[in-house]
Amino acid sequence: MTATHTRTTDPAASSDRKTTYREAMREALREALRTDERVFLMGEDVGRYGGCFGVSLGLLEEFGPERIRDAPLSESAFVGAGIGAALAGMRPIVEIMTVNFSLLALDQILNNAATLLHMSGGQLPVPIVIRMTTGAGRQLAAQHSHSLEGWYAHIPGLRVLAPATLTDARYMLAPALADPDPVLIFEHGSLYNVSGDLPADTGPVDIDHAAVRRPGTDVSLITYGGSLPKALAAADDLANDGISAEVVDLRTLRPLDDTTIGDSVARTHRAVVIDEGWRTGSLAAEISARVTEQHFYDLDAPVGRVCSAEVPMPYARRLEEAALPQVDGIVAAARRAVGGPVPTGADAAERQAVTGRAG
Amino acid sequence: MTEFTMPSLGADMDEGVLQEWLVGPGDRVRKGDVVAVVETDKAAIEVECFESGTVGQLLVPPGTRVPVGTPLAVIQGEGAPEEQARIAAEQGSPLAAETVAEVPHRERARAPKGAKSEQEPLAHDERPRSRRKAVRERKPVQEPVRTKSPKKSAGQPVRATGSLTHPPPQMSPEAESALGAGPLVRHLAALRGLDLTTLHGTGPGGRITRADVEHAQPPLAPRVRATPYARRLARDLGVDLAALRGTGDGGAVRAADVHTAVRARDGRHEPGGPAERRRDDEQHPHIAVPTDSGAEQRKDTMRRAIADLMSRSKREIPHYYLSTTIDLTAAGDWLRRINRGRPPADRLVPAALLLKAAAVAAQQVPTLNGYWQNDGFVPGPAVNLGVAVSLRQGGLLAPVIHGADTLPPDALMTILKDLVERARRGKLRGSEMTGATLTVTNLGDQGVETVFGVIHPPQVALVGFGAVVERPWAANGMLGVRPLVTATLAADHRATDGAVGARYLTAVDRLLQKPEEL
């Protein structure tokens, strides 16, 4: 059994076409299931239900219940089973409904998937792909609004991806499956309905490198996933003020692409990192530290961070909006970095000191 | 008993190569004697010692590159033997013999009075690498930490222990801090009005080096708040951060402020926006410093040093310029008389007269002879004339003729020839490069008639002479062809006004009309 990574010769794929992030993901799954029979999809409600967010809708009909495997609500068991199956030569794609539930499988991800290769002295690579929905912004309150991808990006042995564009949603899965090590894919819940033209035949995504989504000269907005659209919108606003913002999409949260990040900062001399995780100990903190370590003498302003407020995500819409990175806050942070005027209150949540007490 | 240390022979010098010892153990030396040749990035320079006594151990073999402040030799002072014995005993004190690993902090607190912490042989980061390593490895250090080891042989690799002799207990803290600085450094600090006790020494053992003094901010000047990138740009583009108004967060100087200053300096308009800032960036590629330590780098280093100094001058000093044309007929006639019968090598040249006149005039108009420091004028201790010498490979040195106003023209010329020749061979001594109170530049040999110079900070004036040319000239109502020279003065308007400058140039003219009195 050999996997081939030739892309489907679907005539529809030969020119730009309208699609959504959800459909792009589904296409990617379909392609993987078609091209490699070792691939199977396993998770809660992936089959008959069509996936909690509708990503796998229709796949059960095409590939059957063996390969589109509805699992009991037992994250630890089915993620662990995915790891075991990968050890035995399968190419499992495990879907965890949301990152919030991934905590129930954290032991398997951290203590097995990420460690087996090393612990066995190189004998046991774990070629598993684990997908999950992440992020807030849909009034799902404190237990369904986490952005914990930064935690996973802390773990050596894992590769962590965050597709933020239609192209990445469509073409990241193949290289993820080709990676011999465990890959986690975080799909921001706010992106599924994003629609647009999918460029034809872009080929597999380079998952080793970040992408500059918009070139600019004055400040680098470094972000990923669900915050990318916000950063791009902020860049539009800034352009109206004559500030040219470069937007860097990390794409891969581990291993971080220091080169692309660094080159951008070396060009613009200013950086703002946008991360939906909580500020303390966030991925944004890591990126900020790296920029400072590697490009201190290129910096013309402190590295800014726009993160989520340090609060369990509230349900009320206005509170949730206030807690999350928003376009205005990104604009304010960018203005501060380039030394322009910052409207008061634009990013009040951002400037709050982090304390141990409820503020 | 003192140490003779690697001198700092310029603000940009961090280390030097001891090229040659001119004395050996047992030799008697007097303060000011040349004792060694040191090669810096710029030149090989003869260095003198600042103490009289007997040369003891030579601590550094020729050919060794060591940081500024490294002890090179021990000079046995002329103190009483008991005194020396006492010092030696102090050095053998338990504290001095402890290793870092064995001395807990609270014991440091009980160090003898006068052992300032930053000068203790216990400060971690000031220990030589080898000792740090020993401490890390938790091996007992075999040798106590000592100021110097009298048993050391000259052939041993040098180890700057960085510790200082414990000063006698009755010494004031200031004096004791100044212990870390050689006389030259103390002198420089005094010139700049700096309190040595407020300086952070970067030399071994926290010793205050000449570079520390030269880099020191004037007292009470707050540290400039600037972004790392702005600092880098300012360094590369020769801009003094302290002179900029920061527009960044909390008044921080940002890259844009540096660019604005550069544009102002280069006579360019204000930026339109960020995009323009970018283009600006590209027009100033960062200076790449070559990594080889060849003549190329020396030239580069010198260029940058000149750039820094001249930028500072034009930035800080409001120059005013005066010019006058002087009839050299009398001087020429006198020179011809004097030179008659002399072999060509001994003949007096007009430049010697010009220098002498400039020096005597400075003595007569003393407010142009000295320094501008801390918002005030400090008169020079003597007329020490700096003479700008252009080097063949490019660059500029200004060796100093001390007490030029007191020297007869012949002596002046001998010294001048010697200095120029040694400057061009890179063989100047440290003392010959410092202490100028007024500088003269003579571009006559370059064929130009007028030079409006840039003052050498912290001096307050610069005298320029052009070429001696024959021109039609009206004197006593008669038109004739006469040898003329244009003398100019660039002066610091903070220190003097035009009237003083005019008085000076007039004095030069008057003096040159009576060459026999010079």
Added chain:
Amino acid sequence: MLRVRRFEERCVELYSAARIRGFMHLYIGEEAVAVGVNEALTDADAVVSTYREHGHALARGVPAEAIMAEMFGKVTGCSRGRGGSMHLFDAGRRFYGGNAIVGGGIPLAAGLALADRMTGRNRVTCCFFGDGAFAEGEFHETANLAALWELPLLLVCENNLYAMGTALARHQAQTDLALRAAGYGMVSWAVDGMDVFAVEDAARRAAEGIRAGTGPHFLEMHTYRFRAHSMYDPDRYRDKAEIEHWKERDPVEGLARRLRDAKELSDKARTALEDRLSAEIDGAVEAAEQAPDEPVEDLLKYVTSPVGVSRP
């Protein structure tokens, strides 16, 4: 069995001499389980183990030398010195290692079985774990999943009556573990884990059932560890009399007695066997001592696969 016993006795010596470090959990007293179960497995089958795994690894055929070197942290160890006593791996022998998270290996074993099930390979995955792991969610999640999907999984619970220092009755409301496992819909029964023949017999029956496609089987092995939970354990929670009582049923000596009675193992042969094992273990220690350390430059090796390695 004797090899497992002697090997571990030497480990105790070496540990006491600080030649072996880290955590070390001894199997002494439980040898019949590993040896008996392995008799029912083929080379194609897989084993997933726990942190009390020396016996499982040796029974599986992992060379004593490779295990000893691993405990010495040497590059010749079966995990290149990266695992130690709790993480022995041998991919070639399908020994998927010791898992130091209680219950952590159980879902993994289900996954190995799932792969066989999906690819139609008629193989058994055997997963060892203790009575402590029976309290973990991972066991219950996996038991349900394996039974639901009819996975070819042999769950072997080594019930040695103590979850570290907590007696079974103090951590399980219902101490009949086989009964409870049966509640998930898999074939389950309890076995005398001190009798290697009883263990082998039970394991063979279970493996046959699994190969016949009847889904996961659960064996509760009644066994006992003669020594403390680990080298760190002062063993204050057990009655000395209880230990002595179980030692009367020592599986190794019990087997030796039966073999002697059956005239299959003369005293001379026993002595020769002891000498041979002693020499083998001496050789393993010697080799481990001589073996090179992994160079520190290789610290970051095996965190991720080498660049350029793609899936086969």
